[in-house]
Amino acid sequence: MNTTPTHDVAVLGGGAAGLSAAVALARSLRSVVVVDAGEPRNAPAGGAHNLLAREGVPPLELLATGREEAQRYGAHLRRTRALAARRVDGGFDVELADGGTVRARRLLLATGLVDELPEIPGIRRFWGTSVLHCPYCHGWEVRGQRIGVLGAGPASIHQALLFRRLSEHVTLVRHSMPDPGEAAWEQLAAVGIRVVDAAAERLRGTDGVLQALVLEDGQEIPLDALVVAPRFTARTELYEQLGGTPAEHPLGTCVATDAVGRTDLPGVWAAGNTADPAAMVSVAAGSGVVAAAAINADLLAEDTDAAVRARSAASARPRGTRAGAAPR
Ligand SMILES: Cc1cc2nc3c(=O)[nH]c(=O)nc-3n(C[C@H](O)[C@H](O)[C@H](O)COP(=O)(O)OP(=O)(O)OC[C@H]3O[C@@H](n4cnc5c(N)ncnc54)[C@H](O)[C@@H]3O)c2cc1C
Structure with missing residues (x-):
């Protein structure tokens, strides 16, 4: 049962x-x-x-x-x-x-x-506090700060432009981003977004607070927030x-x-x-x-x-066997 x-x-x-x-x-x-x-x-x-x-x-x-x-x-x-x-x-x-x-x-x-975050050691520790994806969710909170954008694809250009509205200090780290084409480089240059043509190696910081992005060539970019495209x-x-x-x-x-x-x-x-x-x-x-x-x-x-079927079945029964007549 x-x-x-x-x-x-x-x-x-x-x-x-x-x-x-x-x-x-x-x-x-x-x-x-x-x-x-x-x-x-x-x-x-x-x-x-x-x-x-x-x-x-x-x-x-x-x-x-x-x-x-x-x-x-x-x-x-x-x-x-x-x-x-x-x-x-x-x-x-x-x-x-x-x-x-x-x-x-x-x-x-x-x-x-x-x-699904980019595979960079330590990135989960900062997710949602210093590693961000959405200007509407976190943009106000990091306005005016040092913001890095981790390049991955065409969306990274859009993210960089969106966050540039919120801070003058935006750096696009090219990382795995293919060449977006001349027009995109022009856009970044026109609004003053710095571009670093290197790959990221790891994040440095404590207690969920990011301090820097460490690049594969050993260079460090001091940052308050890193924007990624999961x-x-x-x-x-x-x-x-x-x-x-x-x-x-x-x-x-x-x-x-x-x-x-x-x-x-x-x-x-x-x-x-x-x-x-x-x-x-x-x-x-x-x-x-x-x-x-x-x-x-x-x-x-x-x-x-189901109610209509039940009613039809009831009215189809021979007279005298109906449980009760519904009003018409
Ligand atoms: C870091 C971060 C910050 C964000 N900030 C904002 C913000 O400021 N403003 C905003 O509007 N949006 C924000 N968002 C987006 C927001 O998180 C989503 O819009 C929202 O969570 C979507 O709601 P949901 O109910 O679809 O999914 P969720 O909120 O993810 O809820 C899904 C629930 O289902 C449960 N679940 C999963 N699998 C199973 C299962 N098999 N059985 C039972 N339960 C299960 C999960 O545990 C979870 O409780 C943010 C997103 C992220 C990642």
């Missing part, structure tokens, strides 16, 4: 996207369970920025508040990792790292992405287990969806960085709400169809 209760929706991942979806679903009286490993991508950062009315809130504080809000409306939270997902009759089973299983009629994948690799294991194929994205990989988060797998939605690697917190949260509304509508359509 199956003793696993069936939820309407299992939300896998409880960051901004997953929790926003959970609030919207729970407020629609949907039974929702959120499975969350508790490691949001921006955890190393001191604050989440560009977030109206919560500007600069510490990322973990934001999500703690979000969990309280979701629970207040009746969402169930499981602080563990989803290991495997498979389709079963009428929905999905998700195996959890704590040994449990959750069963749900619909799945929302909101497990975020992995930032590859954004969406966590797609669960989607792949269900038969999905990850899509390429200009910044990495993702789970492809339509405008409301529906994937190509029936019953499976995706939101936040899983579906859009470029989504910032507010966008991830918004996509969670949009997906939640679409899932709610999908469940509503299924339930309404």
